[in-house]
Amino acid sequence: MKQRIKHTILTLGMVCLMALVPFRVMAAHEGGQEEINVQELVMEHTSDAHDWHITTINGRHISIPLPVIVKSSQGWQVFMSSRFSESADGVYRGLYLNEDGKVCEKNAAGEEHRVLDISITKNVLQLWIVVTLLLVIFLYCAHWYKNKRPEDDAPRGFVGIIEMLVMFVYNDVIKETLGEKHYRKFAPYLLTAFFFIFLSNLLGLIPIFPGGANLTGNIAITFFLALCTMLLTNINGSKHYWKDIFWPDVPWWLKVPIPIMPIIELFGVFTKPFALMVRLFANIFGGHAVAISLTCVIFITCQMGVAKGAFISPISVFLMIFMDFLELLVAFIQAFVFTMLSSVFIGLAVQGGEEEHSVEISK
Amino acid sequence: MPSFLTPDFGLLFWMLIAFLVVFGILAKFGFPAIINMVEERKKFIDESLQSAREANEKLANIKAESDAILKEARQQQSQILKDATAMRDKIIREAKDKAASEGNRILEDARLQIEAERDKAKRQSREEVADLSIKIASQVIARNLQQDEEQVAWIDRMLDELTATKQSQQ
Numbered sequence: 001m002k003q004r005i006k007h008t009i010l011t012l013g014m015v016c017l018m019a020l021v022p023f024r025v026m027a028a029h030e031g032g033q034e035e036i037n038v039q040e041l042v043m044e045h046t047s048d049a050h051d052w053h054i055t056t057i058n059g060r061h062i063s064i065p066l067p068v069i070v071k072s073s074q075g076w077q078v079f080m081s082s083r084f085s086e087s088a089d090g091v092y093r094g095l096y097l098n099e100d101g102k103v104c105e106k107n108a109a110g111e112e113h114r115v116l117d118i119s120i121t122k123n124v125l126q127l128w129i130v131v132t133l134l135l136v137i138f139l140y141c142a143h144w145y146k147n148k149r150p151e152d153d154a155p156r157g158f159v160g161i162i163e164m165l166v167m168f169v170y171n172d173v174i175k176e177t178l179g180e181k182h183y184r185k186f187a188p189y190l191l192t193a194f195f196f197i198f199l200s201n202l203l204g205l206i207p208i209f210p211g212g213a214n215l216t217g218n219i220a221i222t223f224f225l226a227l228c229t230m231l232l233t234n235i236n237g238s239k240h241y242w243k244d245i246f247w248p249d250v251p252w253w254l255k256v257p258i259p260i261m262p263i264i265e266l267f268g269v270f271t272k273p274f275a276l277m278v279r280l281f282a283n284i285f286g287g288h289a290v291a292i293s294l295t296c297v298i299f300i301t302c303q304m305g306v307a308k309g310a311f312i313s314p315i316s317v318f319l320m321i322f323m324d325f326l327e328l329l330v331a332f333i334q335a336f337v338f339t340m341l342s343s344v345f346i347g348l349a350v351q352g353g354e355e356e357h358s359v360e361i362s363k
Numbered sequence: 364m365p366s367f368l369t370p371d372f373g374l375l376f377w378m379l380i381a382f383l384v385v386f387g388i389l390a391k392f393g394f395p396a397i398i399n400m401v402e403e404r405k406k407f408i409d410e411s412l413q414s415a416r417e418a419n420e421k422l423a424n425i426k427a428e429s430d431a432i433l434k435e436a437r438q439q440q441s442q443i444l445k446d447a448t449a450m451r452d453k454i455i456r457e458a459k460d461k462a463a464s465e466g467n468r469i470l471e472d473a474r475l476q477i478e479a480e481r482d483k484a485k486r487q488s489r490e491e492v493a494d495l496s497i498k499i500a501s502q503v504i505a506r507n508l509q510q511d512e513e514q515v516a517w518i519d520r521m522l523d524e525l526t527a528t529k530q531s532q533q
Contacts, residue, residue: 047367048374069373100366118373127377131385138393145396150403166397187398188390196385220370224378285367 038296046214046288048123050081071116126213130200169194177343182350194339201331217284226277229342237349283334287327294320
């Protein structure tokens with residue numbers, strides 16, 4: 001009990017100290033610096049960039065430059081993104097970054113247009129970090145199993161946690177929703193998707209370098225994942241699945257003169273993965289936006305006055321801590337939901353006919 | 364449309380490569396190792412449980428069997444004991460019977476011998492009596508028939524003596 005009180009006091013003290021930090025920062029910024037633009041800050045932190053911004057000290061940005069790989073009107077070009085900031089007008093070889101941070105060039109008529117861009121951006125680097133970590137984690141686990149026999153002890157520690165997670169997804173999600181017959185075929189994709197999303201979400205919660213990019217909160221990533229699920233669903237769709245779309249079991253007048261139901265069903269083929277894409281994107285994007293907004297609250301209230309700042313900051317810090325815990329939960333839940341829904345969609349497509357068949361038999 | 368809602372081609376391109384790489388490697392080397400091991404372990408545990416159950420059953424069977432054997436042995440033992448007792452009794456009885464018959468035979472032999480001896484003795488004594496009688500008679504005759512009274516007294520005395528000896532003999 002005593003220890004607990006001590007712990008609580010210590011925590012409270014830490015929170016108060018953290019609340020005081022903004023004052024120091026404000027003191028450093030004294031002298032009427034630019035107003036804090038929350039929207040800009042949020043967009044800056046949640047969107048992709050050609051450099052990895054770490055911090056700003058006395059107005060100087062410290063960031064990791066990343067390679068730019070583009071195909072402009074002059075052909076393929078590869079250079080570091082620091083070239084843009086080094087040149088006086090921000091233009092390098094006729095290329096420059098527009099206000100969204102995308103590489104653009106101007107054509108002869110002076111119109112801005114984007115170039116074909118496969119640069120290693122912040123998100124791409126984060127993507128490769130996630131991939132590397134996934135490979136390290138799972139190949140390490142696989143290596144751990146290499147010289148083990150079934151009668152040996154079950155793994156403990158890190159390998160044990162990974163085994164538990166894998167078997168949780170494998171048994172309780174994939175096997176449950178896909179059924180005995182089909183689950184083996186789709187398990188690798190679903191497991192990969194789960195761990196990719198989960199690890200990306202977790203790394204997104206770390207505010208500094210090896211993490212912090214908003215990977216699963218980027219529409220391109222969720223678009224790709226949803227596209228994979230959609231392709232798997234429709235390529236493996238059974239005869240029954242397609243019949244349900246084009247000739248569903250509804251009264252004939254809903255499908256003969258005007259095919260209302262088939263249109264709705266066909267629409268459903270695209271809305272399901274679309275919902276997958278938007279759900280993951282919006283949840284992670286929203287989480288990042290809220291976390292940054294709450295941080296901004298401290299600065300804004302401190303700009304409005306020390307008293308207001310001192311009053312609001314502890315609340316904001318408390319909310320931030322709460323949000324971080326919530327995001328930890330969301331990181332898992334969103335990975336879980338994406339995997340489960342993908343599994344359900346694929347399951348409905350591949351096994352539709354058999355269920356009805358078995359129902360008929362059981363009658 | 365705001366830029367954060369439009370998928371970037373570059374990121375899509377890299378995502379395609381990265382995801383395919385991670386999927387390919389993990390699907391081949393990552394997940395199967397873990398899943399196979401867990402399933403094999405599960406199978407092993409199931410089999411172990413099964414064999415433990417079988418061993419228990421076997422043990423119970425063995426116990427029942429040994430109990431049966433013990434019971435049978437005990438029965439056999441008591442049977443053997445019973446047989447042995449019966450045999451002993453029989454032997455003793457037979458021995459007794461034999462001993463008794465032997466004794467009887469010996470006794471009979473002895474009786475016969477005694478009888479024979481007695482007959483012989485009787486015969487001898489009779490012969491002696493006859494001899495004596497003859498002697499006495501001859502003496503009497505020899506003493507002649509001179510003194511009748513004397514003779515009669517003497518014969519009486521003789522007869523008394525004989526009778527006395529006979530009585531003492533009996």
